[in-house]
Amino acid sequence: MATTSSSLPNHKYLIKLLFFLILNLLYLHTSVFALSSNSKFSKFSRNPTSDSSSGTKPSTSYKKGYVNSVQLSLNHALFARSLAFNLTLSHRTVQTLMLDPVHDCLELLDDTIDMLSRIVVIEHKDHVDDDVHTWLSAALTNQETCKQCLSEKSSFNKDGITMDSIARNLTGLLTNSLDMFVSDMRKRSSSSVIGSRKLLSDHDFPTWVSSSERKLLEASVEELRPHAVVAADGSGTHMSINEALASLEEGSGRSVIHLTAGTYKENLNIPTKQKNVMLVGDGKGKTVIVGSRSNRGGYNTYQTATVAAMGDGFIAKDITFVNSAGPNSEQAVALRVGSDRSVVYRCSIDGYQDTLYTLSKRQFYRETDIYGTVDFIFGNSAVVFQSCNIASRKGSSEHNFVTAQGRSDPNQNTGISIHNCRITGSTGTYLGRPWKQYSRTVVMKSFLDGSIYPSGWSPWSGGFALKTLYYGEFGNSGPGSSVSGRVNWDGYHSELTLTEAQGFTVSGFISGNSWLPSTGVVFDSGIS
Numbered sequence: 001m002a003t004t005s006s007s008l009p010n011h012k013y014l015i016k017l018l019f020f021l022i023l024n025l026l027y028l029h030t031s032v033f034a035l036s037s038n039s040k041f042s043k044f045s046r047n048p049t050s051d052s053s054s055g056t057k058p059s060t061s062y063k064k065g066y067v068n069s070v071q072l073s074l075n076h077a078l079f080a081r082s083l084a085f086n087l088t089l090s091h092r093t094v095q096t097l098m099l100d101p102v103h104d105c106l107e108l109l110d111d112t113i114d115m116l117s118r119i120v121v122i123e124h125k126d127h128v129d130d131d132v133h134t135w136l137s138a139a140l141t142n143q144e145t146c147k148q149c150l151s152e153k154s155s156f157n158k159d160g161i162t163m164d165s166i167a168r169n170l171t172g173l174l175t176n177s178l179d180m181f182v183s184d185m186r187k188r189s190s191s192s193v194i195g196s197r198k199l200l201s202d203h204d205f206p207t208w209v210s211s212s213e214r215k216l217l218e219a220s221v222e223e224l225r226p227h228a229v230v231a232a233d234g235s236g237t238h239m240s241i242n243e244a245l246a247s248l249e250e251g252s253g254r255s256v257i258h259l260t261a262g263t264y265k266e267n268l269n270i271p272t273k274q275k276n277v278m279l280v281g282d283g284k285g286k287t288v289i290v291g292s293r294s295n296r297g298g299y300n301t302y303q304t305a306t307v308a309a310m311g312d313g314f315i316a317k318d319i320t321f322v323n324s325a326g327p328n329s330e331q332a333v334a335l336r337v338g339s340d341r342s343v344v345y346r347c348s349i350d351g352y353q354d355t356l357y358t359l360s361k362r363q364f365y366r367e368t369d370i371y372g373t374v375d376f377i378f379g380n381s382a383v384v385f386q387s388c389n390i391a392s393r394k395g396s397s398e399h400n401f402v403t404a405q406g407r408s409d410p411n412q413n414t415g416i417s418i419h420n421c422r423i424t425g426s427t428g429t430y431l432g433r434p435w436k437q438y439s440r441t442v443v444m445k446s447f448l449d450g451s452i453y454p455s456g457w458s459p460w461s462g463g464f465a466l467k468t469l470y471y472g473e474f475g476n477s478g479p480g481s482s483v484s485g486r487v488n489w490d491g492y493h494s495e496l497t498l499t500e501a502q503g504f505t506v507s508g509f510i511s512g513n514s515w516l517p518s519t520g521v522v523f524d525s526g527i528s
Contacts, residue, residue: 066180067120073139073173074116080166081109087159101153102163104302105146111272111310111338112139112170129185130413130511134340134382136178137412138360141380142338143171144408144436145302145359152300175409182411215520216254217317217345221280226258233262241266241289245274254278259319261286267293267306270339274311281319284348284369288320294329301354305336312361314339315519316347323351327373327395333357337381341515344368351376352395358383358416362510366521373397375404377416378435382510384417386524392425392451400425401458403432405439415440415470417504420524423480425451430458434465442496442504444474444527452480457487467491474501474527501527 084106115135122128146167150160216224228244229236238244241257241264248255254276261282266289270277281287291306293299306323309316314337325332334351337344338359348369349356355372358379365385370377373395377385392400402423407414416432423431423443429451432441457471469491473483483494493500506512507525516523 066177066184069173069177069180070116070119070136073170073177074113074120076170076173077109077112077116077139080170081106081113083166084109084163087163099298099303101146101149101300101302102159104149104300105163105167107271107310108142108146112142114272115139129189132181133185133413134361136174136181137380137382137409137414138338138340140171140174140178140409140412141360141406141414143167143174144380144406147171149300149302152295178409178411216278216315216518217343218520221258224256224258224278224280226256226280228256229258229260230264231260231262232264236260240264241268241279245270245277248274248277250274254313256280259287259289263288263290265290267291268308269305270307270309270311270314272310272312276313277309277311278315278317279319280317283318284320284346286320287318288322290322290324291334292324292332294323294325294332296329297325301331301333301357302336304331304354305333305357307334308336308338309342310338312340312342314342315345316343317345318347320348320350323355325352327352329353336379337363339363343516343519343521345519345521352393354378360414362512362515364506364510364512364516364521364523366523373400375401375433375435377402378404378406380406380408380412380414380436382414384419384504384506384510384512385421386419386506388418388421390418390421390423392423392427392429394426398428399453399458400427400429401433402429403441404435404460405432405441406436407438407440408436410438410468412438415442415504415509417441417509418443418446419505419527420444421446422449423447423452424449427451428453431456432471433458433460434469435460437465437468438470439465440470442470442472442474442501443476444472444496444501444504446476447478448476448480450479454482454485455487456480456483456485457489457492465491472496472500472504474498498527 084102087102088100088106116139119132119135147164150164153160228238228247230238230241230244232239241259244257245268250273256278259279259281289307293304295301295304307321321335323332323334331354332351334355335349336357336359338361340361342363344365346367350371352372353374355376356370358377358381360381363381363383365388367387369389371391371393373393374397390402392402403416405416423446430453431443459466467490471491472493474496486492486494502508505526506516506523512523513525
């Protein structure tokens with residue numbers, strides 16, 4: 001028995017290793033095939049007879065090129081997901097699985113596969129460019145996040161090393177796919193500004209907007225006809241939010257859950273497959289969801305979220321999200337959102353370090369209070385904040401940082417736009433610092449109080465990203481708004497032009513005119 005039991009783990013590991021070797025061979029084959037033609041590393045699948053200098057619309061064969069590249073990325077992601085699933089099989093207990101960063105990578109792969117699958121079957125017309133651009137940007141972010149989850153553990157085991165290599169390989173393929181798509185889009189568009197979006201009219205609704213869904217946020221709870229009512233005293237259909245989420249039917253359209261006044265000590269995870277979930281509370285400070293996971297408590301940043309929403313179309317209204325871990329607990333997320341076309345309205349998001357994780361895709365926050373200390377708005381989504389109160393509080397650090405934007409590739413259409421908000425603090429505060437190489441953050445038409453340092457922005461480490469970041473300000477007011485003492489970095493823009501600022505509005509940055517009207521949320525489409 002002793003011999004058999006000791007040899008079994010080795011046998012399992014050899015099987016995993018075999019899978020990994022096959023995976024790398026597949027990656028090598030696809031990479032060589034891609035490199036042999038062209039793109040960021042080449043222009044693979046381009047029609048060799050096409051004339052790039054003619055200025056004519058790209059040929060159908062070239063447009064198919066980036067789709068073929070996405071298909072290769074999808075194939076790799078499917079194989080990677082299968083291997084990641086096998087790697088998690090040895091973790092039998094829920095607690096062990098929850099703390100396993102490979103499981104985080106598995107969840108992120110599910111999201112990546114969902115997006116890439118839509119790209120390869122979507123009808124490729126100009127009006128869906130923003131969708132494709134968003135999904136490829138998010139897929140790349142997912143792999144960066146997987147690597148981050150793994151790196152936050154103090155040591156890599158065999159599974160972690162395998163998963164890290166998988167994520168790095170997939171990152172290479174997705175970088176290639178994104179570059180090819182952006183090159184194609186540039187050729188078909190008169191605009192060459194990466195991240196700018198076609199301005200749409202209020203009536204230019206895409207296919208995902210149904211007439212029955214319009215004005216959701218204007219309706220009363222009774223008018224919404226919630227599918228579930230959560231009440232801790234037993235007066236609703238469920239006593240916990242997790243029970244209510246589990247009761248929802250997949251593919252049944254918009255699902256509304258009413259959270260009656262009370263404090264709910266739960267951690268929620270709304271996965272990619274659970275789309276169009278709307279959580280409606282009874283008001284800030286009345287309906288409160290509280291968690292206390294933290295980095296110091298043994299979780300990586302991704303795992304600390306009190307509420308995590310990955311399913312597209314997520315809406316939250318009149319709720320307070322709290323991570324109560326405290327100022328000395330390091331990273332402790334109150335709300336993590338990786339949901340496309342998501343809206344957070346009249347909410348409060350309360351924490352210290354890393355309070356709000358705007359992970360990926362298109363997001364909009366309106367009339368929401370956000371409290372934190374270090375990097376308390378971070379991530380790599382395309383996000384606009386309007387009419388929000390952003391308050392840095394006193395914590396364990398001498399300095400506070402409002403944002404830490406995580407754009408890792410210049411082709412990603414991501415960034416943070418703070419528009420018509422109030423930024424205040426109880427201690428010295430910087431507007432942001434560059435978490436990743438191409439970090440992008442803009443503050444426009446906002447009130448900045450005296451807690452903002454004259455330099456405005458802080459480096460991350462030495463000269464990292466100071467030439468490649470994009471930080472900008474436009475039309476701000478208040479004691480902390482003067483740009484005369486601001487940093488003198490190549491990537492900092494002290495006075496954006498009106499045209500540049502319009503690129504970071506709801507219509508210009510997240511194509512909000514095409515999807516926000518369906519929610520009923522109040523928003524300013526342009527700069528004024």
